[in-house]
Amino acid sequence: xxxxxxxxxxxxxxxxxxxxxxxxxxxxxxxxxxxxxxxxxxxxxxxxxxxxxxxxxxxxxxxxxxxxxxxxxxxxxxxxxxxxxxxxxxxxxxxxxxxxxxxxxxxxxxxxxxxxxxxxxxxxxxxxxxxxxxxxxxxxxxxxxxxxxxxxxxxxxxxxxxxxxxxxxxxxxxxxxxxxxxxxxxxxxxxxxxxxxxxxxxxxxxxxxxxxxxxxxxxxxxxxxxxxxxxxxxxxxxxxxxxxxxxxxxxxxxxxxxxxxxxxxxxxxxxxxxxxxxxxxxxxxxxxxxxxxxxxxxxxxxxxxxxxxxxxxxxxxxxxxxxxxxxxxxxxxxxxxx
Amino acid sequence: xxxxxxxxxxxxxxxxxxxxxxxxxxxxxxxxxxxxxxxxxxxxxxxxxxxxxxxxxxxxxxxxxxxxxxxxxxxxxxxxxxxxxxxxxxxxxxxxxxxxxxxxxxxxxxxxxxxxxxxxxxxxxxxxxxxxxxxxxxxxxxxxxxxxxxxxxxxxxxxxxxxxxxxxxxxxxxxxxxxxxxxxxxxxxxxxxxxxxxxxxxxxxxxxxxxxxxxxxxxxxxxxxxxxxxxxxxxxxxxxxxxxxxxxxxxxxxxxxxxxxxxxxxxxxxxxxxxxxxxxxxxxxxxxxxxxxxxxxxxxxxxxxxxxxxxxxxxxxxxxxxxxxxxxxxxxxxxxxx
Numbered sequence: 017x018x019x020x021x022x023x024x025x026x027x028x029x030x031x032x033x034x035x036x037x038x039x040x041x042x043x044x045x046x047x048x049x050x051x052x053x054x055x056x057x058x059x060x061x062x063x064x065x066x067x068x069x070x071x072x073x074x075x076x077x078x079x080x081x082x083x084x085x086x087x088x089x090x091x092x093x094x095x096x097x098x099x100x101x102x103x104x105x106x107x108x109x110x111x112x113x114x115x116x117x118x119x120x121x122x123x124x125x126x127x128x129x130x131x132x133x134x135x136x137x138x139x140x141x142x143x144x145x146x147x148x149x150x151x152x153x154x155x156x157x158x159x160x161x162x163x164x165x166x167x168x169x170x171x172x173x174x175x176x177x178x179x180x181x182x183x184x185x186x187x188x189x190x191x192x193x194x195x196x197x198x199x200x201x202x203x204x205x206x207x208x209x210x211x212x213x214x215x216x217x218x219x220x221x222x223x224x225x226x227x228x229x230x231x232x233x234x235x236x237x238x239x240x241x242x243x244x245x246x247x248x249x250x251x252x253x254x255x256x257x258x259x260x261x262x263x264x265x266x267x268x269x270x271x272x273x274x275x276x277x278x279x280x281x282x283x284x285x286x287x288x289x290x291x292x293x294x295x296x297x298x299x300x301x302x303x304x305x306x307x308x309x310x311x312x313x314x315x316x317x318x319x320x321x322x323x324x325x326x327x328x329x330x331x332x333x334x335x336x337x338x339x340x341x342x343x344x345x346x347x348x349x350x351x352x353x354x
Numbered sequence: 355x356x357x358x359x360x361x362x363x364x365x366x367x368x369x370x371x372x373x374x375x376x377x378x379x380x381x382x383x384x385x386x387x388x389x390x391x392x393x394x395x396x397x398x399x400x401x402x403x404x405x406x407x408x409x410x411x412x413x414x415x416x417x418x419x420x421x422x423x424x425x426x427x428x429x430x431x432x433x434x435x436x437x438x439x440x441x442x443x444x445x446x447x448x449x450x451x452x453x454x455x456x457x458x459x460x461x462x463x464x465x466x467x468x469x470x471x472x473x474x475x476x477x478x479x480x481x482x483x484x485x486x487x488x489x490x491x492x493x494x495x496x497x498x499x500x501x502x503x504x505x506x507x508x509x510x511x512x513x514x515x516x517x518x519x520x521x522x523x524x525x526x527x528x529x530x531x532x533x534x535x536x537x538x539x540x541x542x543x544x545x546x547x548x549x550x551x552x553x554x555x556x557x558x559x560x561x562x563x564x565x566x567x568x569x570x571x572x573x574x575x576x577x578x579x580x581x582x583x584x585x586x587x588x589x590x591x592x593x594x595x596x597x598x599x600x601x602x603x604x605x606x607x608x609x610x611x612x613x614x615x616x617x618x619x620x621x622x623x624x625x626x627x628x629x630x631x632x633x634x635x636x637x638x639x640x641x642x643x644x645x646x647x648x649x650x651x652x653x654x655x656x657x658x659x660x661x662x663x664x665x666x667x668x669x670x671x672x673x674x675x676x677x678x679x680x681x682x683x684x685x686x687x688x689x690x691x692x
Contacts, residue, residue, distance in 0.1 A: 031511035031535055032527065034518040090475060094468040117521050127521065130432040133471060134510050137428060140475065141506035144482040148499045154492035161486045161499070168479035172472050173369035180372040183455050183465065189370065197369055 017046055020078050024142065041109040042135050046085055048101040054080040054207040060345065061211025061225070064338035072151075073214050076160065079146035080207060083164065086139035087171065087202075093132050094179070107132040156213050163213075167206045174198025181265040191241075191267045192234065199240075200233020221333055228328045234267075235321035235350045238314050241266035245302060246311065260301050263289020268305060268314055276308035322350050355384055358416050362480065379447040380473050384423055387439040392418040392545040398683065399549025399563070402676035410489075411552050414498065417484035418545060421502065424477035425509065425540075431470050432517070445470040494551050501551075505544045512536025519603040529579075529605045530572065537578075538571020559671055566666045572605075573659040573688045576652050579604035583640060584649070598639050601627020610648035618642050660688050 021043040028035040055077035059070030066072075089106050092098070098108035110128035118124040147161045174197030181189040208225045217225070244259040245268060259266060269288070276284065284304050287297045305311050325346045329339050359381040366373040393415030397408030404410075427444050430436070436446035448466035456462040485499045512535030519527040546563045555563070582597040583606060597604060607626070614622065622642050625635045643649050663684045667677050 027507070028511060031508065032515045032531060034522075034527070035511040035514045038514050086475075090471050093471060096464070114521070126434070127517070130517065131514070133428050133431060133474075134514060136471075137424075137474070137478065138507060138510045140478050141503040141510070145500060145503035145507075148496060148503065154496075158486060158492075158495075162483060165479040165483035165486065169365070169476060169483075170369065172476045172479070173366060173373040176373045176376050176469070176472060177370045179465070179468065183452070184372075189372070193370060 017078050041106045048103050057207035058211035061208055062215040064334040065212055065215025065217045075146050075150050076210050079143050082139045083143040086136045089132050090136040093129055106135040152214055159213055160210055167201050170197040170201040191265050191270050195234050195237035199237045200230045204233040205229030224328055231321050232325050232346055235318055238267050238318055241268040257298050260298050261291050261293050271313050272305055272308050272310035275310050280304050280308050355416050379444045386441050395545035396549035399546055400553040402672040403550055403553025403555045413484050413488050414548050417481050420477045421481040424474045427470050428474040431467055444473040490552055497551055498548055505539050508535040508539040529603050529608050533572050533575035537575045538568045542571040543567030562666055569659050570663050570684055573656055576605050576656055579606040595636050598636050599629050599631050609651050610643055610646050613648050614646035618646050
C-alpha cells in the first residue's frame, strides 16, 4: 500500500503541491490502518485455490483497502467523526491545516469536510484503476470489476437503510437486510469471491462461498450488536452505552421485540433511544435483553452460523490446511472478545 | 439514461423503499439535465471513425453522464448549492423529505448532505459498472476504464487547486493548470478519446485528439472567464459579479497581472475579492481588465486556439462531413454568447 501512495503522491505533484497535501492526509490514515481483513481473506482464498502465493494478487488486495478507506472517510463525514484508527482523519487533519488560513470554525469545518469528500472520491477512482490493473484473464478481471461496483451499490443501500432506521419510526427497516448489504456483501462476500475467482475456483465453489460470506457477515454483525451492549469497552474499544442512547435498530433489538412481553417492551421503549439515559437505565436495558431471552437466542444463532460455516468450509475443494486457516478466520470473526 | 435509472430504481427496491427514494432524487436531476456535451462528443467521434451509429456506444455515453452527475452532486455540496438545472439537487430534495422527520435545520441539513454524499458515491460506482459493460474488445475496454479513473484523478487535482487558490494567497496557483486538469481533461479529452478508441482510431489520431482536447478545454475555460466578467447574465445564466466578489483566480486575472501597470494592479486589488464590492467598483474592475489589455489578449488567444483546433481537425483521418460537424462543435464551445 505504501508503494501505491508513493506513486499517487508523485502523480499529484505534477498537478500541484496542494494536491500532494491531500494525498498525504489520506496516506496518514491508510498507513495507520485497520485489520486488513479483506486483503487477508482474498489472499488466503487465492492461495487455497491456485496454490500460488497470495502476493500475486496484491493489486486486488490494495484495491479493496482503497475502497474501504474511501468508505470510511465518507462515513466519518456523515457521523461527524474526526478521528479514525487513533489518528485524525482527512476532515480532522484539514481542520488543522486550515487553522491559520480560514477564519471562523463553521467555514473552516465546511472547507475541511469538502477536502474529505474529494479524498473519498479520489480513493474510489483509484480503486477501479487498481482493479483494472489486476493481472489475470479479461473474463476474470471483468467479473471482479463488476463485483466491486455491484458491492458498492449494495453497501450504499445498506447505509441508506441504516441511516433511515434511526430517522424514521423504528421497526420499518429490517436490520438483517442492513447487515446483509452493508456488512456481509462488502466485508466477506466480496473478498472471498475476489480471492476465489482469481485463484480459479469453479462456479459451484463460488456459489458456496457466496452463501458462506452472507452467513458469516450476518454473524459478524450479530456479534457486533452483542458487543455493543454486553462487550467490555476496554477490549472492544467501543462504547457500550452508544447503541442504547442512539436507539440503534440492531438484530438484537429485533429479536427482543419478537420475544419480550408487553410490559418488557414498554419499559424498554421508555429508555432505548434516550440520549440522556442514566447508568441505571442502561443497566435495566441490558437486563431486559437478557430476561426476554433475546441475548440467549442470538448466541444460539451465532453458534448455528458457526456450525453451518464450518460445514461449508469442510465441503470446499481446497486442501485441509487451508480449511483449518479458514475456519480459524471465521471463528475469530464470530467469537470476538466480549 | 431513463432506462438506466429505471433499472437502478428496480434494484434499489430489492434493498428497500428508502434506497429507491435516494435513487429517485438522483433521477430527477439526471433527467432534467445538462447539455449532454460529453456523450455528444463521444458519439460524434465514434461515428466519424467507425462509420457506424453513435447509438452503439450508448453505454459509454451514459457512463460519462453518470460520472458528470456524481461530480456535480459533490460539487454542489462543497459550494453549498441546493439547486442544479433549475431543480432541487439531492441535498435540496432531502431537506424537504426530512422536513417532517428531523427537528432543527442544522441537523436536517447535515443529514440531507449525507444523502448527497451517498448519491455521488453510488453514481461513481455505477459509472465504472457501465464502463465494464461497454461492448468492445477487452483491450479497448481496459483502456477506457483506465482513462476514466485517471481523468477523475486529474479532475480532483484541479478541483483541489481551484479551492486552494481561493483559500491561500493569490498567485501561487496557476489557473491554466486548473483549467487543464479540471475542465479540459474531463469535458474534452476524455469524451474525444472514448469515442475515438471505441471507433477504432489509431495511435496517431488519438495523440492529435488529446492535444485538441487540451487546447479546446483551455479555450472553453478562457471563454468562461470572459463570460463571468463581460457576459450578459440573461443569456449565460451566470452572475457577472460573482467572480469579482469571490476574487476568483481566473486566466483573465492572470493575464491582467502580467499586463497591468502598478497603479492598475493596486486599484484592482482593493476591489477584487471584496464581498461587498459596489456596482461602481465592479464596473471599475471591468474597465481595468479592458484598459490593461487583458481582455483583448485573451480574445486573441481564443482566436488562435480556434485556428489551431481547426487545423488539427482538418488533419484528422475522418470524412469531411464529420470534420465540419466537429469544427462547429468546437466553435460553439469557444464562441458562446457574450
